[in-house]
Each structure stands twice: as C-alpha cells, then as structure tokens.
Amino acid sequence: MKVERRVISVIVQNEHSVLARITSLFAARGYNIETLTVAPIPESDMSRLTIETKGNVRVIEQIIKQLHKLIPTYKVIEHEEMVEKEMVMMKFPINESLANIQALCEAYNGGIANVSSQHIITMVADEPKRVKHFIEAAQRFHPVEIVRGGVVAMERE
Amino acid sequence: MEMTGAQMVIEAMKLEGVDTVFGYPGGAIMNVYDEIYKQNDFRHILTRHEQAAVHAADGYARATGKVGVAFVTSGPGFTNAVTGLATAYMDSVPMVVISGQVPITMIGTDAFQEIDATGISRSCTKHNYLVRSAKELPHILKEAFYIAASGRPGPVHVDIPKDVTAELAKFEYPTHIDLPTYRPTTKGNVRQIKKAAEAICNAKRPVFYLGGGVISSGSADLVREFVQATQIPAVETLMARGSLRHDDPLLLGMVGMHGSYQANMAMSEADLMIALGPRFDDRVTGKLSEFAKHAKVIHVDIDPSSIGKLVDVDYPIVGDLKEVLEVMLPKVKECVDPDRYQAWRNILKRYNEIHPMRFEDSDEVIKPQWVIKRVGEILGDKAIISTDVGQHQMWTAQFYPFSHPRQLVTSGGLGTMGFGFPAAMGVKRGVPDKVSVNFTGDGSILMNIQELVTAVEARLPVVNIILNNHYLGMVRQWQTFFYDKRYAETDLSFQPDFVRLAEACGGVGYRVETKEEFDEALEDAVNKGVVAMIDVIVDREENVLPMVPSGGTLYNMMLEYKD
Incomplete structure (x- = not known):
C-alpha cells in the first residue's frame, strides 16, 4: 500500500499529560510523527495539536481511530482541503548580504526578524513544500542555525 | 460534607456498590487502609502479592460482569500490579485499580517508593489519573468507574498521592457523568444493519464468528436466538466460549490456532463472515492474507478501531452488540430461509466426521x-x-x-x-x-x-x-x-x-x-x-492438536504429530 503524508488536527481536553498520551500512542503503535505543534485554544479548556504524519491508508485510518479513542480527545480532523503553513527561522552570519537575504525571505512570505552585531535572523511562514525550497535556496548564505516550527493547518471552508 | 481524600475513596466504593476490594497495603496508601479498618461496607481481601490482587479483581469482574477493584501502594506495589492491568486491558475487563503515590510535594524527587505510575500504566489501561487535589477526587472516582464499565470496557488506574488522601475537601459525588470527549457509539447505523441483514439472507455459506464482545455486552441470549432462527453455524474464539451451549449442533467449536477442523474450514470456505465482537487476533486468523479470503465481512464492534484494523470489512457496524442485534435480528428473521444453508451445514458436518475434535485416551497414563x-x-x-x-x-x-x-x-x-x-x-x-x-x-x-x-x-x-x-x-x-x-x-x-x-x-x-x-x-x-x-x-508428551503453526493458514492444520 502506498505511503502518503497526512496532516491531522486533534482537539483535546487541556489536562495533565494529554500530550504524553498522544505521543506515547504514536510510539507504542509504531506510527510516525514528522512534525507536531501544540497550543491552547483561546477562551476554552481545549488545546489543538497539529500532527504531520506518514503511513498507508490502513495506518492513517488506525491513527485517526486510535486518537479518537483516547478519553481526552474531543475531535480529530483529517485534513483534506486545508490551508497549511509552517514557520522557519534561520540565522546567518552578519557578513552575508542583508539585501539578498531580505529579498529571498520576501519571496517566501517572510523577512528579517532581527540583526545583531554577529548574526542576521530571518523568519518565513509558508506552505511546507515552499519552506523546504526556501531552506534549499538559503544555503548559499551559509546559515548557522535553522529552527522549523512544524505544520499548522486549517480547513479551507 | 467535608472529609479526607482517604474517606472519599471509601465513600465512593460504597456509592458504587463495591462489595469486595482486593489489595495490599503500604506506606503511600496507609491513609486509605486506615479508613478501610474503620468501615464495614465492603470486604477487603488481602492477597499476598499485588499482581494477585489485580488478577483476583479481574476474575471477579469476568465472572460477575461488575467492575473489579484493587488497591495497591506506590512504587513496587504499583509495578507488581502492572501485569494485572495489562492482562485486563488486553481482554477488555472493567476494573478500577487505585494506587498510592508519594506526596505531591515529593513527586519528581526520586522519593522512597516513587515511580511514575501513570506514565507506566498509560499504555496498559483504558484511562488513568494522577489526582492533584482532594477536591477533584470524587469526580475522578466517578469517572473511573464510568469509563471502566462503558463502551469497550477496560481497566482504569487512579494514582493518589499520600497528601491528597489526608487533605480535607467537600465531598459531592456526581450522580451521572457526561464527558464531551467520551461518548461511545452504542446504536448501530440502521442502514448498515439493514444491508448486513440482506447480506445474511443472500449468503450461501455464512458463518458466525463470535468474539469476547458477545460475553461482555451480555448478548449471548440474543446470539443464541439469532443462530437458532437462521440455522447458521458458528465458531467461537477463546474469549467467547460459553456464548453457545457446548451441545448446540450449530456450534462448530473454537476457531484458530488450536481450533476444531470444522471451525477453521468453515472460516476458510465461508462466503460471509458475521463477526460479532471479535478482534481478529493473530491466534485466530493465522496468515492474514489467507484468512477467510472468500468471505464478505460483517463486523459489529463497540470499538471503531477494532473494525478494519487487520481485515477489510464490507459491512462495518459500530455499536453495542446487544443494541445492534436487537435491530438486526428482526430484519434477518423477515428474509431468512434456514434451509438455504442446508448444503453448507452438510459440508461442515462432513468435515467434522473426517476430523472430529478428539484425543487418544489411555489406560496406562492419565491424559x-x-x-x-x-x-x-x-x-x-x-x-x-x-x-x-x-x-x-x-x-x-x-x-x-x-x-x-x-x-x-x-x-x-x-x-x-x-x-x-x-x-x-x-x-x-x-x-x-x-x-x-x-x-x-x-x-x-x-x-x-x-x-x-x-x-x-x-x-x-x-x-x-x-x-x-x-x-x-x-x-x-x-x-x-x-x-x-x-x-x-x-x-x-x-x-x-x-x-x-x-x-x-x-x-x-x-x-x-x-x-x-x-x-x-x-x-x-x-x-x-x-x-x-x-x-x-499426566502423559508427559501429549501435544495440543490440531494446530495451525504460527503464521500458517487455517485450512492447512497440523492434525497429528508423528515422531
């Protein structure tokens, strides 16, 4: 069976060790986590997790069912028609071209976040595939550090 | 009314109608045991090992259908209980296990008899709790019993730090539980049930595949009626033994690795499998790609994750087996013609004549x-x-x-x-x-x-x-x-x-x-x-036969062993 990439959002009760329940479920059943982001949902007692995972159809179906089976899980959204974004921060040496770096970041929906005496820090938020392209393109400026934020997603409708 | 956490535990047992607690005391759970000493509502049975306490609660639960209860202390008391929890979890047995824990103020300091108990039990319980304060204890205990017994049953572990059992708080025991995040589907999809009923009436070689869900949902009477009305033969898993009477002519015996020849051949040659509460364990299916490969599959289960986990299902029905059968049975009765399966029954009967479940008795040695x-x-x-x-x-x-x-x-x-x-x-x-x-x-x-x-x-x-x-x-x-x-x-x-x-x-x-x-x-x-x-x-060298070697196919059983 073909292995495919999926993005799943999980809405959970915001309680003690709920993240551990989710991650140990993935570990125990041998599922993959490519990226994972978590944050509380404003004005509620719930949190939202966005999990980027890989597996064949049967595995993905099991992941969704098993996530749903956890007692604190309120909702599992298997994204079909989604807008997804990932943030990445990159640090470059100060002797690289600030103007060129800025132009590249702007092409990928970002910009310069900070400049210190030693480093330039940039920030880009775009589709995961484009973030990957950005990171490739930015190699010529000799980045010293890359921090990816993981995928967040929202259904289009 | 204000009371200590330990008193709340006792009070909750009373309100849940618990008549027996199996357990073993120790430092972190002493406050609770002190309250056990003072009460007469339930009997505490002191086992001589925590593992046995949990197994005893498990046996009690399996035999009665009620929730089994065990108390253990922190650290080694709890780790000894883990095998008991895992055993109950794998067989979906309703149970509440309460363990003591070191005081909240000492958690994380590697204190004497401290272990991350909820971290360990997470993967072998249906749910677990680390109680943070006495005030949340009544709700947690009520939830624990509710979760253990509802949906697909299972063990729930409640870890209570020693200072929580001493802490005073108001005791208000909830009368019912409504968890927005936990609402098991009990009513099956009526359209799906109807389609399944039609498939049964149109099948030529149907077979019931009865699993542990028949027992735990209390559906055995309905299943017997179903089998009787349709005259469709049935196989049982190990966990489903007793669903049908042993002398029911439609019972083909146990299925799987050490199942009967006719049961395994029935699965292999069926054109429709009516799976009622089984989970397609590897000890039943043998090699999956060859398992019941001619059969369309109806699968009724309370746990959606059991359906389609290992075998593709044509008629998935999520729901409580009893509720589903109450709808399905009348629909099947409308269209079924038991004579339709006569040829199929004859074939299976023939299989049983060729290779019945038997053993060679002896006068010299006890078999x-x-x-x-x-x-x-x-x-x-x-x-x-x-x-x-x-x-x-x-x-x-x-x-x-x-x-x-x-x-x-x-x-x-x-x-x-x-x-x-x-x-x-x-x-x-x-x-x-x-x-x-x-x-x-x-x-x-x-x-x-x-x-x-x-x-x-x-x-x-x-x-x-x-x-x-x-x-x-x-x-x-x-x-x-x-x-x-x-x-x-x-x-x-x-x-x-x-x-x-x-x-x-x-x-x-x-x-x-x-x-x-x-x-x-x-x-x-x-x-x-x-x-x-x-x-x-007994005879030292006796073997369990017939046998499907691990990973083998059900239709290719080892029927005898020759040296």
Missing part, C-alpha cells in the same frame, strides 16, 4: 484432556472454570463442556501465566454458589503460588487442578515441532511436593496417578469445600 472432560462430566455447569496459560488452557477451551457465558475465565490476549489461581479466588468471591475450578499447569501454578495462603485465610475454596507433565508444556511442544526437540529450559522435572505445599499453607493436597484417584480427589475437594491442590500426573 490431560481426559481430566478436563471428566471434570465437565462431574461438575458441568456447576463450576466456573479459570485457567492459567499453556497447554492446559487450550485443552480446557477444547474439551470443557461450557454451557453459559462467563463460565470460562482465562487470560486470552496477554496470555498471563499465574493468572488462574488468583482469578479463581475472585470468581469464588463473586459467584460463591458455584465451584471455582482452576485448571493449571506445573509451570503456571508456581507463578502465584503464594495465594494458597490468601485463599485459605479468606475462605475462598478454589479447586486447583494441576495437569502436571513436568514440562513447560506449550513451549516444549513448540520445541518438539519446530526446534528439533532441543528442550531449552522447559524440563520442570524438579518441582515441589505440591501436596505438602498445599498442606503447609492450610489447604488440602492430592496426588493423583489413576483415574479412580482423580474422581475421589475431586469429590473430596468439592464436598469438603477446601482450598485444594490436585496434582494430576
């Missing part, structure tokens, strides 16, 4: 299967049967004449040696008017042998019948078949004198080497109502 059959003849449905794990377990499943649900208490999923004796104590406590028999092996019995003391002290007369072949029999069998008889660490010729061992603990021991001696021993043990250890010396 283990004979012992089980004999107990069946003498006690029949007057007994509830527990087992340990191994050859004796399979022979029990094959040869005991079960006639009602909850008559077999056995660790199916986890396969826990040492389960049988403590579970049989729980059975006796839950169903005192039946004879509690534990079929065990000379390997398994030693894994919780300390419970002889508990059973004698607590007056829980369990009749342990050791099918003693001086081997770790099932492993020895695999070594015979698949490892050229290299019997690595399976020869148990050195063993205790089980008769004197029983006597040392206040029980009664019998050593049996002939059939006559066995009859006398059993009669004596049952009549006297004592904790008994009947050590039956």
Whole structure:
C-alpha cells in the first residue's frame, strides 16, 4: 500500500499529560510523527495539536481511530482541503548580504526578524513544500542555525 | 460534607456498590487502609502479592460482569500490579485499580517508593489519573468507574498521592457523568444493519464468528436466538466460549490456532463472515492474507478501531452488540430461509466426521484432556472454570463442556501465566454458589503460588487442578515441532511436593496417578469445600492438536504429530 503524508488536527481536553498520551500512542503503535505543534485554544479548556504524519491508508485510518479513542480527545480532523503553513527561522552570519537575504525571505512570505552585531535572523511562514525550497535556496548564505516550527493547518471552508 | 481524600475513596466504593476490594497495603496508601479498618461496607481481601490482587479483581469482574477493584501502594506495589492491568486491558475487563503515590510535594524527587505510575500504566489501561487535589477526587472516582464499565470496557488506574488522601475537601459525588470527549457509539447505523441483514439472507455459506464482545455486552441470549432462527453455524474464539451451549449442533467449536477442523474450514470456505465482537487476533486468523479470503465481512464492534484494523470489512457496524442485534435480528428473521444453508451445514458436518475434535485416551497414563472432560462430566455447569496459560488452557477451551457465558475465565490476549489461581479466588468471591475450578499447569501454578495462603485465610475454596507433565508444556511442544526437540529450559522435572505445599499453607493436597484417584480427589475437594491442590500426573508428551503453526493458514492444520 502506498505511503502518503497526512496532516491531522486533534482537539483535546487541556489536562495533565494529554500530550504524553498522544505521543506515547504514536510510539507504542509504531506510527510516525514528522512534525507536531501544540497550543491552547483561546477562551476554552481545549488545546489543538497539529500532527504531520506518514503511513498507508490502513495506518492513517488506525491513527485517526486510535486518537479518537483516547478519553481526552474531543475531535480529530483529517485534513483534506486545508490551508497549511509552517514557520522557519534561520540565522546567518552578519557578513552575508542583508539585501539578498531580505529579498529571498520576501519571496517566501517572510523577512528579517532581527540583526545583531554577529548574526542576521530571518523568519518565513509558508506552505511546507515552499519552506523546504526556501531552506534549499538559503544555503548559499551559509546559515548557522535553522529552527522549523512544524505544520499548522486549517480547513479551507 | 467535608472529609479526607482517604474517606472519599471509601465513600465512593460504597456509592458504587463495591462489595469486595482486593489489595495490599503500604506506606503511600496507609491513609486509605486506615479508613478501610474503620468501615464495614465492603470486604477487603488481602492477597499476598499485588499482581494477585489485580488478577483476583479481574476474575471477579469476568465472572460477575461488575467492575473489579484493587488497591495497591506506590512504587513496587504499583509495578507488581502492572501485569494485572495489562492482562485486563488486553481482554477488555472493567476494573478500577487505585494506587498510592508519594506526596505531591515529593513527586519528581526520586522519593522512597516513587515511580511514575501513570506514565507506566498509560499504555496498559483504558484511562488513568494522577489526582492533584482532594477536591477533584470524587469526580475522578466517578469517572473511573464510568469509563471502566462503558463502551469497550477496560481497566482504569487512579494514582493518589499520600497528601491528597489526608487533605480535607467537600465531598459531592456526581450522580451521572457526561464527558464531551467520551461518548461511545452504542446504536448501530440502521442502514448498515439493514444491508448486513440482506447480506445474511443472500449468503450461501455464512458463518458466525463470535468474539469476547458477545460475553461482555451480555448478548449471548440474543446470539443464541439469532443462530437458532437462521440455522447458521458458528465458531467461537477463546474469549467467547460459553456464548453457545457446548451441545448446540450449530456450534462448530473454537476457531484458530488450536481450533476444531470444522471451525477453521468453515472460516476458510465461508462466503460471509458475521463477526460479532471479535478482534481478529493473530491466534485466530493465522496468515492474514489467507484468512477467510472468500468471505464478505460483517463486523459489529463497540470499538471503531477494532473494525478494519487487520481485515477489510464490507459491512462495518459500530455499536453495542446487544443494541445492534436487537435491530438486526428482526430484519434477518423477515428474509431468512434456514434451509438455504442446508448444503453448507452438510459440508461442515462432513468435515467434522473426517476430523472430529478428539484425543487418544489411555489406560496406562492419565491424559490431560481426559481430566478436563471428566471434570465437565462431574461438575458441568456447576463450576466456573479459570485457567492459567499453556497447554492446559487450550485443552480446557477444547474439551470443557461450557454451557453459559462467563463460565470460562482465562487470560486470552496477554496470555498471563499465574493468572488462574488468583482469578479463581475472585470468581469464588463473586459467584460463591458455584465451584471455582482452576485448571493449571506445573509451570503456571508456581507463578502465584503464594495465594494458597490468601485463599485459605479468606475462605475462598478454589479447586486447583494441576495437569502436571513436568514440562513447560506449550513451549516444549513448540520445541518438539519446530526446534528439533532441543528442550531449552522447559524440563520442570524438579518441582515441589505440591501436596505438602498445599498442606503447609492450610489447604488440602492430592496426588493423583489413576483415574479412580482423580474422581475421589475431586469429590473430596468439592464436598469438603477446601482450598485444594490436585496434582494430576499426566502423559508427559501429549501435544495440543490440531494446530495451525504460527503464521500458517487455517485450512492447512497440523492434525497429528508423528515422531
């Protein structure tokens, strides 16, 4: 069976060790986590997790069912028609071209976040595939550090 | 009303109607035990090992259908309980296990008898809690019982730090629980049920595949009616034994690795499988790609994640089996013609004539299967049967004449040696008017042998019948078949004198080497109502047959073993 990439959002009760329940479920059943982001949902007692995972159809179906089976899980959204974004921060040496770096970041929906005496820090938020392209393109400026934020997603409708 | 956390635990037991707690005290749970001392609402049974406490609660739950309860202390008390939790989890047994924990102020400091208990139990419980304050305790306890017994049942673990059991708070026990994040689907999809009913009426070679869900949902009566009305033959998994009466002509026997030939052939040749509450365990299916490959599949299960997990399902129905059958049965009755399956029944009957479930009896040595059959003849449905794990377990499943649900208490999923004796104590406590028999092996019995003391002290007369072949029999069998008889660490010729061992603990021991001696021993043990250890010396080399080798196909069984 073909292995495919999926993005799943999980809405959970915001309680003690709920993240551990989710991650140990993935570990125990041998599922993959490519990226994972978590944050509380404003004005509620719930949190939202966005999990980027890989597996064949049967595995993905099991992941969704098993996530749903956890007692604190309120909702599992298997994204079909989604807008997804990932943030990445990159640090470059100060002797690289600030103007060129800025132009590249702007092409990928970002910009310069900070400049210190030693480093330039940039920030880009775009589709995961484009973030990957950005990171490739930015190699010529000799980045010293890359921090990816993981995928967040929202259904289009 | 204000009370301490420890008092809340006792109060909750009372409100949940708990009549028995199995357990073992220790430092972190002493406040709770102090309250146990002061009360008369339930009986506490002191086992001699925490694992046995949880197995006893498990046996109690399986035999009665009620939630089993066990108390243990922190650290080693809890880790000893883990095998019990995992056993109950694999077989979906409703249970609440409460453990003590070091005080909240000391959690994370590697305190004496501290262990991350909820971290450990997370993967072997349906749900667990670390209680943070006495004020949340009433709600958590109510939730624990609710979650354990509802949906797909399972064990729930509540870890209570010592300072929480001393803390005062208001006690308001919720009358009902509504969890927005936990709402098991109990009503099946009516359209799907209708389609399934039509598929049944249109099938030529249908077979019922009955699983543990038939027992746990209390659907055995409906299933019997279903089978009767349709005249469709049925196979049972180990966990479903007793769903149908052993003498029902439509019962093909147990399915799977040590199932009957006709049951496995029925699965292999069926054009429709009506799966009611099974989970397609590898010990049932054998090689998945060859499993029931001609059959369309109807699968009814309370747990959506069981459906389609291993086998593609044509008619998935998520719901409580009882509620689903109440809708499905009338619809099937409208369209079914039992004569339609006559040819199919004849084929299966023929299979059974060719290879019936049998064993070669002997006059020289006692055959283990004979012992089980004999107990069946003498006690029949007057007994509830527990087992340990191994050859004796399979022979029990094959040869005991079960006639009602909850008559077999056995660790199916986890396969826990040492389960049988403590579970049989729980059975006796839950169903005192039946004879509690534990079929065990000379390997398994030693894994919780300390419970002889508990059973004698607590007056829980369990009749342990050791099918003693001086081997770790099932492993020895695999070594015979698949490892050229290299019997690595399976020869148990050195063993205790089980008769004197029983006597040392206040029980009664019998050593049996002939059939006559066995009859006398059993009669004596049952009549006297004592904790008994009947050590039956059986044929050393007997194998469990037929057999589907691991990963093999159901239609290609090993029917006999020739040296």
